[in-house]
Amino acid sequence: AHIDATGLLKVGPRSAGSEPGPVAYGNGGTQPTVSDAHIALGRIGERSMLGGQFPLDRAAAIAAIEKELAGPLGTNWQRAAHGVLRVTAANIVRAVRAISTERGDDPRKMLLVAFGGAGALHALDVARALSIPQVLVPYYCGVFSAHGIASVDIAYDAQRTWLKQIGTIPADEFAGITGELSGQLIGRIVADGFAEDELASRWQVDLRYVGQSHTITVPLGRADLAGLEDARLRFIAEHRKRYGHASDTAPVELVNLRLKISRQRAEFASLKEAASNSEPRPVATRKIWLDEHNETECPVYSREDLPSGWKATGPLVIEQFDSVTVVGPADEIEVLAGSRAIMVTLAAPVHNTINGNERHELGTS
DSSP states (O other): OEEOTTSOEEOOSSOOTTTTOOGGGTSSOOSOOHHHHHHHTTSSOTTOGGGGTSOOOHHHHHHHHIIIIIHHHTSOHHHHHHHHHHHHHHHHHHHHHHTTGGGTOOGGGSEEEOOSTTHHHHHHHHHHHTTOOEEEEOTTGGGHHHHHHHHSOEEEEEEEEEEEETTSOOHHHHHHHHHHHHHHHHHHHHHTTOOGGGEEEEEEEEEEETTOSOOEEEEESSSSHHHHHHHHHHHHHHHHHHHSOOOSSSOEEEEEEEEEEEEOOOOOOOOOOOOOSSOOOOSEEEEEOSSSSOOEEEEEEEGGGOOTTOEEESSEEEEETTEEEEEOTTOEEEEOTTTOOEEEEOSOOOOOOOOSTTOOOOOOO
């Protein structure tokens, strides 16, 4: 986080990286980071990281924010730290809008999934700004990508560029090219030791109106001309949804054929359930600046202690080895059965978000 030449608070694109890292790490960092703002405000505790094995220096984080941000802005460190988190959330909000509202999807009808070590620290503020009603925090949120690559189905992908106008493609020619593509991919998979009867195929096609430069990818339910006609209708519907207009009669062009063949991976062992015969107790309490004016005493729970079906109302903090979740006042949480993911239902999803030059006001309750 830094003050730019015009005197505005900015976050990124520069990063402290892991070396020297945030000031609170004590590895020689001098520039306050987003992590330092979380630590200064108490959202991340001095013993929150790696089960307490990596102590943090909160006083150093506060001092850096005072010197580098609050002083030049003529304000206090609490307001400066909250400013860092608001700008960070605003940056994420723009990215989410780019893949939702700008594509014709309404985020108010969606669920926001938090992942990454800091995902749960920002997701609730982002959801509020976009009026997304619920946030899902997976059990392995801090190592979400690693868990995903270890648990996802084994899959092989192939793509073939084949420029043809739909409605002019001979059936035997289409069957020939799809058969060739499928045969080549299955051959690779069988050579790797997988049985052909274990495999499942999924076709997709990239389509566009003749004369367009961009395409839209839609499912191809059947690898024949009837399936291709269904894909053309899906393309028209998606074009209308995404761009607000479409032609039912304009010629549609096939650009790419895509094939994914997958084999289901064996399921992971079930998560060890926390004891459900007793109410989980907080492992600590911590004062957190949920706004820039007042500290709030919040209970801190260990994620491992929370049984399926457990419900609670914020403010509270949930810590685990790889992440921290800060639940705001009146937000409601429930630990879902089976996955033990945390579902957070926001108390007040609508916030006053001011567009323009990173000047965003994102509330916290």
